[in-house]
Amino acid sequence: MNLKRLKGQIAVVTGASRGIGRGIALRLAAEGALVAVHYGTRIGAAVETVSAIEAAGGTAFAIGAELDSLDGVELLLQCLDEELIRRTGANQFDILVNNAGIGTSSSLEETSEEEFDRLFAVNVKAPFFLVQQSLGRLRDGGRIINISSGVTRIAYPHIMTYNLTKGALNTFTLHLAQLLGARGITVNAVMPGIIDTEVNASWLHTTDGRKMAEEMSALGRVGKPSDIADIVAFTASSDGRWVTGQMIDATGGSHL
Template sequence: MISNRLAGKVAVVTGASRGIGKGIALRLAAEGALVAVHYGMRRDAAEETVSMIEAAVGKAFAIGANLDTLDGVGLFLEGLDEELILRLGSNQFDILVNNAGIGTSSPLEETTEEEFDKLIAVNVKAPFFLVQQSLGRVRNGGRIIHISSGVTRIAFPHIMAYNLTKGALNTFTLHLAQLLGPRGITVNAVMPGIVDTDINASWLHTPEGRKNAEEMSALGRVGEPSDIADIVAFVASPDGRWVTGQMLDATGGSHL
């Protein structure tokens, strides 16, 4: 265990079966939190994440649901309620990390209405309604953390529709922080740059692609899931109590 800063806390991490979400789940569990590991389709991967947490003497459970519709959000929360009440006698939790999202490789000219609607549904609609439906479940003094993207600061026009969804998350973060401030709930967005995950595998696992990605960062390397997870752990912890309504750049100084 890294520390006990989150001992007694319950954290919900969406899209936690792999990549950045998995890194966040592992890190929050290492801090002592009971972690709900959400997955959309990859139950096996989510259960592997849970097994890794338990092997490190942490606490976690997996819960699956497609979050791209309001019905899906409702089913997820019903399942979460059942699991938490069974384990703890209450459906309250302390930390919500909206990490689940999808990307695109389509430029503006080739983006279809179907793809646009899917991006909005998963990257914007799902976090919005998950927060809306969780307001009575998140304890006062809790944390809401959105995983946004460095493309909201850096011009990356060849994935325009994706960029718009992350910009929406940043706007949501700002206004939600003001709304929930009286309850002591902080709301922040973490904006990763290029991270070595499955979604970037085809690009980063070629020598030329990796070199280009490394050269974008002032620190001369590609990000790791743990780089993002450590920032999330900070704002989720008591140490982050005075940080809210912020978009935290986690790009390693890309395109400074």
């Protein structure tokens, strides 16, 4: 039964045009939230996400900005302000999901300074400054949910720099929770494992790849975006009001 636990609330989901972000946007909208669907360059995919939300009876709008610099963060917030003021008369919102991120296939030896800097810019710098610039916009009692990764628990040294960015996001989560607790704002990180998304399709949709991923999980299957979205919906709702500063393992028990 859909209880519409987020009715009347406004959620901002970065990187929501596809994959885990799209799943989160759909889930929060199903709970009654007005969802700002952020995209970097894939406007068509973002429009499809908004259309899917509206077809299911929800409300959403798309906002575009590349989150590889402070300018991108400021552009996102400028677009968000304009749309929220037009729709609600104010630029306040309730839920921020820092989902946008990029990965790498480069080993420690192969990683260039340029790639290192870009990974940290998108995966760490953007969430940091998006939170910083949103403190006056995020309502008391609100929620910040950072999408981290199971690689902060499981060693995958072949993608070292990516792992470091997610470790930084976990540390950010912990300190933010302490900082913002007096305002009733909870801050948590959700750490997915292998999820069946476009990013993983090239290897996951092979017989050997699928088998390997399934065998990693104690539950014997590959994760879906909805598996992560349901956890985000819980932490975003009043049901998650007493959970803060946590790194929630959402790997399906991988490598236990």
